Amino acid sequence: MSSQIDHLLTENRRFAPSPEFAANAIGTAELYAQADADREAFWAEQARSLHWHTPFTEVLDWSNPPFAQWFTDGELNVAYNCLDRHVEAGNGDRVALLWEGEPGDERRITYAELTDEVKRAANVLEGLGVGHGDRVAIYMPMIPEAVAAMLAVARIGAIHSVIFGGFSADSLRSRIDDAGAKVVITADGGYRKGRVSPLKPAVDQALGDRGAGPQETVEHVLVVKRTGNEVSWDDDRDIWWHDAVPAASADHEARPFPAENPLFILYTSGTTGKPKGILHTSGGYLTQAAFTNKVVHDIHPESDVFWCTADIGWITGHSYVTYGPLANGATQVLYEGTPDTPHPGRWWELVEKYRVTILYTAPTAIRSFMKLGRAIPKKFDLSSLRLLGSVGEPINPEAWMWYRKIIGNKTAPIVDTWWQTETGAIMVSALPGVTETKPGSAQVPLPGIAIDVVDDDGNRVGNGNGGLLVITKPWPSMLRGIWGDPERFVETYWEKFQKQGYYFAGDGARLDEDGDVWFLGRVDDVMNVSGHRLSTTEIESALVGNEAVAEAAVVGASDETTGQAVVSFVIIKESYLAAHDPEGLAAQLRSWVGEQIGAIARPRDVYIVGELPKTRSGKIMRRLLRDVAEGREVGDTTTLADTAVMSIISAQVK
Ligand code: 6R9
Numbered sequence: 258m259s260s261q262i263d264h265l266l267t268e269n270r271r272f273a274p275s276p277e278f279a280a281n282a283i284g285t286a287e288l289y290a291q292a293d294a295d296r297e298a299f300w301a302e303q304a305r306s307l308h309w310h311t312p313f314t315e316v317l318d319w320s321n322p323p324f325a326q327w328f329t330d331g332e333l334n335v336a337y338n339c340l341d342r343h344v345e346a347g348n349g350d351r352v353a354l355l356w357e358g359e360p361g362d363e364r365r366i367t368y369a370e371l372t373d374e375v376k377r378a379a380n381v382l383e384g385l386g387v388g389h390g391d392r393v394a395i396y397m398p399m400i401p402e403a404v405a406a407m408l409a410v411a412r413i414g415a416i417h418s419v420i421f422g423g424f425s426a427d428s429l430r431s432r433i434d435d436a437g438a439k440v441v442i443t444a445d446g447g448y449r450k451g452r453v454s455p456l457k458p459a460v461d462q463a464l465g466d467r468g469a470g471p472q473e474t475v476e477h478v479l480v481v482k483r484t485g486n487e488v489s490w491d492d493d494r495d496i497w498w499h500d501a502v503p504a505a506s507a508d509h510e511a512r513p514f515p516a517e518n519p520l521f522i523l524y525t526s527g528t529t530g531k532p533k534g535i536l537h538t539s540g541g542y543l544t545q546a547a548f549t550n551k552v553v554h555d556i557h558p559e560s561d562v563f564w565c566t567a568d569i570g571w572i573t574g575h576s577y578v579t580y581g582p583l584a585n586g587a588t589q590v591l592y593e594g595t596p597d598t599p600h601p602g603r604w605w606e607l608v609e610k611y612r613v614t615i616l617y618t619a620p621t622a623i624r625s626f627m628k629l630g631r632a633i634p635k636k637f638d639l640s641s642l643r644l645l646g647s648v649g650e651p652i653n654p655e656a657w658m659w660y661r662k663i664i665g666n667k668t669a670p671i672v673d674t675w676w677q678t679e680t681g682a683i684m685v686s687a688l689p690g691v692t693e694t695k696p697g698s699a700q701v702p703l704p705g706i707a708i709d710v711v712d713d714d715g716n717r718v719g720n721g722n723g724g725l726l727v728i729t730k731p732w733p734s735m736l737r738g739i740w741g742d743p744e745r746f747v748e749t750y751w752e753k754f755q756k757q758g759y760y761f762a763g764d765g766a767r768l769d770e771d772g773d774v775w776f777l778g779r780v781d782d783v784m785n786v787s788g789h790r791l792s793t794t795e796i797e798s799a800l801v802g803n804e805a806v807a808e809a810a811v812v813g814a815s816d817e818t819t820g821q822a823v824v825s826f827v828i829i830k831e832s833y834l835a836a837h838d839p840e841g842l843a844a845q846l847r848s849w850v851g852e853q854i855g856a857i858a859r860p861r862d863v864y865i866v867g868e869l870p871k872t873r874s875g876k877i878m879r880r881l882l883r884d885v886a887e888g889r890e891v892g893d894t895t896t897l898a899d900t901a902v903m904s905i906i907s908a909q910v911k
Contacts, residue, residue, distance in 0.1 A: 282690020359594025398447020649788025
């Protein structure tokens with residue numbers, strides 16, 4: 258790792274924006290000066306580009322850290338800001354969503370049409386008894402109704418919890434229970450990799466026999482018909498979207514809610530087995546999502562076609578599919594399927610067809626395209642692209658250069674954007690019209706954002722050194738807590754640098770000689786697979802939940818395409834081995850994890866071993882297992898209880 262970092266830090270290529278790009282860019286160098294002069298006034302100005310039913314008089318209340326309140330006496334309606342106000346400004350005919358299904362079906366939805374649909378859906382939800390502060394789970398494919406559902410929930414002051422459609426019935430159930438959702442909005446299924454991926458059956462399973470589990474909170478399930486697959490039906494509980502929504506009234510007044518009204522909960526992996534429900538509120542979140550989308554993605558709503566490839570099940574889909582672009586009145590592409598179905602040039606075909614000008618995607622996707630070769634994108638006309646973005650994990654300089662040359666025609670600036678579910682919006686990134694970009698570095702904090710790199714005691718490391726990334730001042734779209742667990746919120750993010758009052762992000766970082774930030778990956782037991790956060794503990798608990806497994810250890814091993822891959826080491830129960838043939842067990846355990854958590858968590862490798870390396874206090878030394886998984890010489894084993902264990906494991910793995 259360290260030689261790799263040294264290699265990265267000798268990177269000296271620089272790419273300035275073209276004079277033409279710089280001249281037309283929305284984000285200018287003055288923004289930094291304005292924010293430096295008065296940070297709160299700067300954010301107040303950004304907030305004022307939204308519509309406030311009641312203007313705020315106070316910008317930030319930080320009297321009870323780490324519980325921040327932004328624009329606290331102001332009132333707004335998030336959905337009104339994303340919809341009605343554009344229609345009222347005369348832009349109702351502008352296309353909001355250029356949607357394409359995986360099989361190739363298309364829908365173009367204007368701001369007027371989307372507003373109408375959201376108003377009807379809001380009436381339906383209210384008719385089902387959903388009100389201010391109630392939770393609604395959304396488990397949907399990437400179809401326009403998914404965006405409409407989020408906005409309908411926001412419109413009535415309720416709280417959505419979007420659960421990625423790739424998650425299993427079990428994951429869905431634990432999230433529904435944690436939030437106490439009253440309604441679930443889903444679809445019969447979605448198209449993925451040329452097949453129907455059923456969703457309603459997973460909802461039925463999650464809401465099915467609950468045994469000794471907590472009492473059911475879900476009263477209704479609202480179902481969009483997308484794939485036409487057979488679904489079972491509970492007449493008292495289930496409602497078809499196409500029966501209820503078109504029949505509902507299209508009159509719905511967007512009532513104002515306080516700026517700190519909760520907007521959504523989004524679950525993300527932490528260092529323990531239990532996912533954290535990250536809580537975001539309204540005014541500050543929308544301010545920063547809209548501002549960053551404007552200045553980092555340089556959105557000109559009249560002329561750009563934006564495409565963020567993230568699923569709405571992740572924070573990137575919340576901030577840069579639903580809230581940022583719609584608050585800015587932009588036109589965007591929404592695509593249901595996978596990048597390689599029905600052919601490996603699918604994305605580039607969409608860029609050509611819709612004349613996409615700004616593409617925002619993840620390094621893992623770029624690396625998999627790189628592997629397939631330049632001939633595929635070269636078959637398409639990508640000349641509309643003028644700006645490229647990256648998010649989710651560090652982008653290695655080779656992938657960055659390929660992205661620039663092959664996709665960006667050697668001219669489009671690349672913005673590498675660092676942020677988290679917890680930060681709500683982009684925090685560290687170049688401004689495309691201002692910054693000279695550097696392949697591999699996320700570079701600088703945005704105007705109004707204060708970060709640093711510190712050692713374990715919270716001291717600044719200074720340029721040329723590595724340490725931990727911290728955020729030193731509150732920011733508008735910061736998480737307001739973990740749903741139902743204020744202690745865990747304080748413990749996870751604020752205790753480590755309590756003295757300084759810094760937010761601990763969990764990422765290692767280095768400052769180069771110019772003071773630019775290089776992200777080095779997580780410093781905790783969180784893995785990053787294809788830009789998705791997975792917890793080692795969560796997968797270990799799934800494995801030991803299988804009848805065959807006695808013990809399990811999971812590590813994230815570096816992988817050429819996915820960044821990190823899940824590699825697991827398991828000890829099988831003697832009793833199981835006595836009665837079963839172990840042949841095929843590794844494959845069974847892979848799919849077991851897929852069923853328990855979801856396909857993204859499925860281990861790349863399952864190694865069946867006789868023992869695990871443990872310290873004398875019984876802690877599994879994952880560092881040593883990572884060495885094995887990455888095919889390296891095994892590191893220092895002197896603190897192991899039994900130093901012979903590693904050579905046995907290495908032999909078993911080979
Ligand atoms: C937006 C998102 C957050 C974690 C974060 C970090 C990693 C995200 C990155 C990056 C290096 C970037 N990460 N963007 N690392 N460079 N540009 O991905 O949120 O799913 O919560 O993941 O992802 O490790 O801590 P989330």
